[in-house]
Amino acid sequence: MSNATIPSIRITHPVFLAAAICLLSTAAFPQAARGPVTITLDQAIDLALKNNHNILAARSTIQQSLDLEVTANLRPNPTFFTDWEYLPIFHAPDGGYLQYLHDSTEGDLGASYLFERGQKRQNRYQNAKDNTAVTRSGVSDNERALTAQVGQLFVNVQLAESTLDLAQQDLKSWQSTVDISEYQYKAGGLSENDYLQIKIQLVQFQQDVENAVLGKAQALSDLRQQLGYESVPADYDVTGPFEYKPLPLFLQDLQAKAVVNRPDLREAVQGVTAARSGYQLAKSYGKQDVTVSANYTHTNGISAITGAVSIPIPIFNRNQSEIARTGHVITQAQEQQRFVSGQVYTDVKDAWEAVESNERLVKIYEPGTIDAAKRSLEISDYAYHHGALALLDLLNAERNYRAVELAWRQAVAAYLQALEQLRQATGTRSLP
Numbered sequence: 190m191s192n193a194t195i196p197s198i199r200i201t202h203p204v205f206l207a208a209a210i211c212l213l214s215t216a217a218f219p220q221a222a223r224g225p226v227t228i229t230l231d232q233a234i235d236l237a238l239k240n241n242h243n244i245l246a247a248r249s250t251i252q253q254s255l256d257l258e259v260t261a262n263l264r265p266n267p268t269f270f271t272d273w274e275y276l277p278i279f280h281a282p283d284g285g286y287l288q289y290l291h292d293s294t295e296g297d298l299g300a301s302y303l304f305e306r307g308q309k310r311q312n313r314y315q316n317a318k319d320n321t322a323v324t325r326s327g328v329s330d331n332e333r334a335l336t337a338q339v340g341q342l343f344v345n346v347q348l349a350e351s352t353l354d355l356a357q358q359d360l361k362s363w364q365s366t367v368d369i370s371e372y373q374y375k376a377g378g379l380s381e382n383d384y385l386q387i388k389i390q391l392v393q394f395q396q397d398v399e400n401a402v403l404g405k406a407q408a409l410s411d412l413r414q415q416l417g418y419e420s421v422p423a424d425y426d427v428t429g430p431f432e433y434k435p436l437p438l439f440l441q442d443l444q445a446k447a448v449v450n451r452p453d454l455r456e457a458v459q460g461v462t463a464a465r466s467g468y469q470l471a472k473s474y475g476k477q478d479v480t481v482s483a484n485y486t487h488t489n490g491i492s493a494i495t496g497a498v499s500i501p502i503p504i505f506n507r508n509q510s511e512i513a514r515t516g517h518v519i520t521q522a523q524e525q526q527r528f529v530s531g532q533v534y535t536d537v538k539d540a541w542e543a544v545e546s547n548e549r550l551v552k553i554y555e556p557g558t559i560d561a562a563k564r565s566l567e568i569s570d571y572a573y574h575h576g577a578l579a580l581l582d583l584l585n586a587e588r589n590y591r592a593v594e595l596a597w598r599q600a601v602a603a604y605l606q607a608l609e610q611l612r613q614a615t616g617t618r619s620l621p
Contacts, residue, residue, distance in 0.1 A: 299484020
């Protein structure tokens with residue numbers, strides 16, 4: 190027997206050696222798939238619907254229901270039975286074993302089958318399918334809630350970014366004020382007390398920046414949890430318009446949309462259907478099943494065939510309690526449907542009112558109030574540095590400007606979140 194020799198390849202050139210190391214490291218340690226570094230709202234919703242673990246767990250219940258449909262549609266298994274009696278154990282029979290087995294033992298071989306009456310299998314299968322429909326609508330409702338939650342968290346991130354941008358602008362602007370004041374103080378044009386108060390005020394702007402940085406990090410972290418923690422990298426960010434855009438919204442049209450699109454209302458309607466099929470199933474179980482059996486018997490040298498039919502006599506148990514219970518289940522499901530139907534109209538009206546209210550609030554700030562606050566700050570800053578305004582008035586103008594800018598950003602965020610609430614209430618992201 191000859192030994193096969195494996196040829197070896199030596200790589201000596203440094204370029205080839207580096208290339209080989211890169212290839213080997215890539216093959217041995219493949220890079221993990223990374224999500225988009227910057228995502229839009231639509232991409233965030235898509236990622237959440239694909240990767241959110243609660244939604245993935247909820248979707249597994251649909252497959253579980255489909256498996257129950259298979260079980261519900263199964264027919265009963267036939268029963269096979271056999272026995273052989275009076276076999277000798279401790280002593281040899283007279284005349285030999287074969288003669289004894291033929292003439293003195295008893296053997297049975299038979300089968301039986303349960304014939305279901307009242308269309309039990311068909312009713313079981315129909316009830317299982319109705320329950321699957323309810324499960325599908327329940328999962329869709331979970332997706333609706335997740336979509337709304339992602340939308341609101343996305344707006345939170347946008348608000349945090351906008352707040353951080355404002356804090357950084359204010360810090361930069363006030364740092365310029367500090368620099369000018371320091372020059373004036375050294376030149377003798379500003380008292381030491383005024384200069385120190387202006388410099389101390391810088392700490393507040395620095396604190397605002399740090400708080401805004403923390404707020405954005407936490408908002409991104411909360412959003413990432415709903416997107417599926419592994420679906421985006423740790424340094425991801427969001428992008429998209431953060432602005433007020435008026436929409437022509439009419440309450441009756443929105444409520445009509447909700448009746449068509451809301452999965453929880455569809456789930457309630459399907460719950461009534463499932464309750465009715467459960468009632469029919471209970472009635473079918475009130476029908477007594479028939480068992481048919483046949484067996485072959487060999488006893489004392491004689492062979493015989495026996496047939497039998499058995500059916501319970503429904504004197505006491507006719508499944509009457511289960512029939513009554515499932516009848517009450519229908520009533521329960523109908524009342525729940527009526528409640529959910531009213532809840533749909535209530536949710537849409539509440540969300541619509543929130544949108545209208547926040548829209549009016551945004552219009553308070555756009556455009557005049559913000560421009561007036563900014564102009565007031567510019568005038569106060571100019572007047573102070575030319576000796577025509579007290580320091581307290583300058584600080585007050587700065588606080589007013591910051592308050593107006595922050596309130597406007599919060600109003601825009603509240604409006605956008607109200608729109609997300611309205612989309613959830615109508616069951617669709619397509620608003621007029």
